[in-house]
Amino acid sequence: MNSPERPAETPAPDVPTWSTQPTYSNLGEIRANLLPSKAHRLRTAGSLLADPKPPPLPKKTLIRTQSLPTYGASSPSPTHTGKPQGPLLGPHSVDESQEGDSQVGPASPLAELTFSTPDAELGRFFQDLHNLEAVHATLAAWQLASLGAIHARLHARLAGGCPGPCHPSHSFRFLDNSHCVDSGDALYYRVVRMDEDAWHILAAKVSKPGAEAPDPWGLELQASLRPHFNIQSLCGLVPERVLPAAPWRGPATLVAEVPERTVAQWLAEVGVRRPPEFARAAALLLLQLSAALERLEERGAASAELRPENLLLMTPRGCATTGVPRLLLADFGRVRPMPIGALGAHARPLGCLLRAMLGPAATPPDTSLAAGLEHLAAQLPRLLPSAARIRGALQALLWGPGPALRGDGAPLGPWLRVRRALLALHLAEYAVGGEAPGLEDWLCCEYLAEATEGSVTRALALLWD
Numbered sequence: 001m002n003s004p005e006r007p008a009e010t011p012a013p014d015v016p017t018w019s020t021q022p023t024y025s026n027l028g029e030i031r032a033n034l035l036p037s038k039a040h041r042l043r044t045a046g047s048l049l050a051d052p053k054p055p056p057l058p059k060k061t062l063i064r065t066q067s068l069p070t071y072g073a074s075s076p077s078p079t080h081t082g083k084p085q086g087p088l089l090g091p092h093s094v095d096e097s098q099e100g101d102s103q104v105g106p107a108s109p110l111a112e113l114t115f116s117t118p119d120a121e122l123g124r125f126f127q128d129l130h131n132l133e134a135v136h137a138t139l140a141a142w143q144l145a146s147l148g149a150i151h152a153r154l155h156a157r158l159a160g161g162c163p164g165p166c167h168p169s170h171s172f173r174f175l176d177n178s179h180c181v182d183s184g185d186a187l188y189y190r191v192v193r194m195d196e197d198a199w200h201i202l203a204a205k206v207s208k209p210g211a212e213a214p215d216p217w218g219l220e221l222q223a224s225l226r227p228h229f230n231i232q233s234l235c236g237l238v239p240e241r242v243l244p245a246a247p248w249r250g251p252a253t254l255v256a257e258v259p260e261r262t263v264a265q266w267l268a269e270v271g272v273r274r275p276p277e278f279a280r281a282a283a284l285l286l287l288q289l290s291a292a293l294e295r296l297e298e299r300g301a302a303s304a305e306l307r308p309e310n311l312l313l314m315t316p317r318g319c320a321t322t323g324v325p326r327l328l329l330a331d332f333g334r335v336r337p338m339p340i341g342a343l344g345a346h347a348r349p350l351g352c353l354l355r356a357m358l359g360p361a362a363t364p365p366d367t368s369l370a371a372g373l374e375h376l377a378a379q380l381p382r383l384l385p386s387a388a389r390i391r392g393a394l395q396a397l398l399w400g401p402g403p404a405l406r407g408d409g410a411p412l413g414p415w416l417r418v419r420r421a422l423l424a425l426h427l428a429e430y431a432v433g434g435e436a437p438g439l440e441d442w443l444c445c446e447y448l449a450e451a452t453e454g455s456v457t458r459a460l461a462l463l464w465d
Contacts, residue, residue, distance in 0.1 A: 110142045111149070143420045147449040150427070154442040158326070159229055160317040163193070163200040163256050166236030170195050172243055181259045184309035185211040185331065188259055189252075191238065203259065204238055204252040205330075214333025221301055222332040230292040232257060232312070232330040257328055259312035266313055266325070267357065274359050279370035280398070282357045284324050284440060285313075286350070287394040292329040293346045293387035302338040302345035303331070306353045316439045324439045344384025351380035372397040376463060385462055392459035395447040401456065403464050412453045420448050 113125045125142075126135055175190040180203070182188075189204040207214075223234050233256040240251055263285065270278055289311065296302060310331035315321050338345050354377040358370070365371040376393055379385075385393075401415050423444065427437065 110145045151445040158316040206248045206252045218332040218335030230288045260314045263311040264308035288327040290391035304334045306349040347380040347384045393462045396459040
């Protein structure tokens with residue numbers, strides 16, 4: 001069996017450098033299924049030691065009480081996107097600095113610029129405090145760097161720690177006697193993996209009898225990928241006879257993320273009559289899927305089919321079960337090498353999935369976001385954009401800029417500056433609300449931290465040209 005080609009990869013924003021975060025679980029539920037833990041075991045990732053006090057939150061974690069500002073949907077947030085009240089002035093953009101312009105400010109690390117910085121040291125960051133334009137440019141660059149740091153912290157909390165591969169010293173035990181999710185081709189069972197220092201709750205992925213044989217190329221590619229928030233992570237195999245009561249025969253694949261349902265089940269719960277807030281939830285799920293497909297395209301691979309029953313959903317770590325779920329691309333048995341020079345390998349499958357999620361075409365869209373999704377579904381098979389462009393279009397539909405701003409000819413660089421500043425203020429205003437930011441906050445931070453004038457222009461062209 002030949003291994004898939006693995007071209008050199010450059011570090012991506014979704015591969016942070018933080019230390020491994022603990023994976024917390026329902027202690028009462030686990031104590032009912034496992035032997036009492038030893039008193040000397042360490043509190044490491046996934047530890048099941050009883051502790052009446054909740055674990056401490058990460059330092060400097062921003063918190064909020066309301067959702068982020070959105071484009072095309074009503075919101076009490078002061079940062080609601082809409083037609084600007086006046087022109088966006090200014091000839092320069094922070095995005096020009098992202099693309100090679102070094103004239104934003106001094107070379108001192110902006111991370112050292114804080115509220116506690118003494119006045120005598122401000123000259124390290126501002127060459128001339130009398131030059132208002134230069135001061136604004138430096139502050140804008142600082143806001144951009146801060147959003148990147150917030151994005152990394154949120155990613156660490158939402159994803160949790162990586163349990164790592166299996167070792168011979170590990171032992172296993174069932175947490176439940178029945179499967180937790182029935183997907184199109186596999187059943188998932190919750191399993192506890194134990195060693196002397198840590199216990200992790202994983203999922204045993206068992207192929208259904210009679211299911212189509214997966215393509216080995218895609219499975220090897222999945223095992224070779226770097227961790228990604230929206231791609232199922234493999235931990236190894238459950239050896240035979242380790243779980244005598246297992247309802248399957250032969251080895252099972254262990255995955256790090258424990259799914260809770262599929263997109264097909266989620267659609268069935270929503271019903272045929274889609275509520276007004278459905279369009280936003282669908283856009284956020286498709287945004288996550290396009291991010292996973294973008295990673296595949298970077299590796300020269302494409303999924304031959306995107307079926308709702310094989311797309312998994314789970315609650316992000318530290319978030320409410322009623323919030324936006326985390327989507328996982330898990331069906332690598334249908335992943336194939338992408339033909340050289342092929343364009344838009346995922347455009348048609350994503351368009352079909354979007355149509356299926358939106359419901360019957362005869363139903364008129366009830367929100368501007370739903371109308372934008374309908375238009376995007378029509379554009380995908382016609383223009384065959386890459387997954388990266390589709391992701392940018394979904395970001396623009398969710399958080400702007402809208403067609404009205406584009407029609408006014410307002411410059412995108414100043415718009416990005418305004419939105420970044422308003423997002424930072426929005427997070428600060430709700431920092432004392434007692435509620436941590438959620439998945440949508442993280443996705444919005446990702447958009448505004450990585451967007452450039454060029455990327456936003458390409459997104460708007462896909463949507464409205």
